[in-house]
Amino acid sequence: MSYALQTQNLVKKFGGFVVTNDVTLNVEAGARHALIGPNGAGKTTLINLLTGFLEPTSGSVLMHGKELTHLAQHQRVKHGLARTFQINRLFSELTVLESVVLAVNERQGLSAKFWKPVAAHTQAIEEAAELLHTLKLLDVAHEQTRNLAYGKQRLIEIALALAAKPSVLLLDEPAAGVPTSESRELFESIAALPRDVTIVLIEHDMDLVFRFADTISVLVSGALLTQGTPGEIANDPKVKEVYLGEAAHV
């Protein structure tokens, strides 16, 4: 079968240091797939390889059976692969609406249009407003992004990624830095995303991971340790061993 997202023998070396070690990962279409592992396991590097931010030393990345390994970041987005960032990468001086309109414009190929005003492209604005509505951000849409609470800013991260209408969405620690009270709400928004969007999630909060994911892959020292359902992973002695030494993160 064709997976939504695959890596085949993916390797990334920085000098002699192997950060991603022969990772073969299969993510099924529609999955809620979590990627866990102790600090320094190479999770973010893997995301960077998947999205084209980094080029692998060897191996390949495929989406729906199609090879993406040598495509640039923005071309992969056009193929339906979107991501959020562990640390917010937003447009501080733009309003929330402008930010999302910008993202929608890029997907619709409107950003090369230089004559009519932004406001004349009403479809893009409606779509952006609708997206903000589903994420309950419409009330703050006129605010400058930098003036919002951190939890709201994390939602804008997600809104920007969703504006690309991805078939695969990579969430790099979406709840990082968000107070627990707000992170529940955040995850409700994530859980409510349509099932036809495949989600790959990196997260340190195991509660959230086990409630959200249907498949979990464990990454240790750049290599894939094991993969399974939340039940299998919870009872896997190898995983326990890894995490006992890293108890602070469990």
Add this chain to the structure above:
Amino acid sequence: MQTASLINNIAVARLCAADRWQPAELAFWLLPIAAYFVFPDNLVLLTQMAITALFCLSLDLILGYAGIVSLGHAAFFGLGAYTAGLLAANGWGEPISGLLVAASVSAVLGLLTSLLVLRGADLTRLMVTLGVAMMLFELANKMTWLTGGVDGLQGMEVRPLLGQFRFDMVGKTAFWYALVVLFLLFWVARKMVHSPFGLALKGIRLNVARMPALGAPVNMRLTAVYTIGAAYAGVAGALMAQTTQFVALDVLSFNRSAELLLILVLGGSGSLYGAIIGTIVFMSAHHVLSDMNPEYWQFWLGALLLAIVLIARDGVMGGLRRAAAGLGKNKGMAR
């Protein structure tokens, strides 16, 4: 989505009003017309202001909107000036077609050098833009058979504008010519920065690392705006050549590039109007101070710059913006 709630949404309403001409803007454009009648003896200076404002506008497009720093923008100004100058010195004295050719030639140089400029980060860009301008300067200096070298390009014969208006000694034709070209190109630039393309440029300036993750071909956008900026600068240079009927080697000088950057910072970048206001403030100060104190006027100019930058950190426009916000007014043109 219910359309009613969309129309009522304040964010949508603001976005839709963003490109509307404000009364303050219309008033602003009456100033040069007023200046024509108030300072009839200073038309040459006013013309220089309009040309420099256009040149500065071109830098604002690439720096203020796309975040590309340049210390060699005079390359495009000078190339435009020499192009128009050589055309007029060799029998093609029709001014408007001269402008268009100059714009095209500068645009081609912009397109080619953008490949170099986009390779690096800020400091590299400063060096690359500086290097390109220095090379052009020395080329023009060396090729005396073509450019006249340090003596300047002589023998331009610019024909009457639209076949009707001679370039007179007082400078009336030159003034209106420069002003109309400035306004038209400003109008185009204004449309551009309010378009989706302009929004994408702002996105690049604010967070270049995020843009590819939205699917944006960042380098293509930057190449486009750099080329447009180069064309604008070329038009400014051509205007200078045509209205003075002379091209001096200093159209390509480092000083011109550096001064331009200073003017833009002084006026405030990223608002288009900042470029024009910076030009007016700088050149007026220059004019008045050098009259008062011909030998040491730069000292006072320096003091003025420090004062403005310290009081209003993001230039005159930044100061106006804050003043307007303080009065609780509609931000209008200060956006």
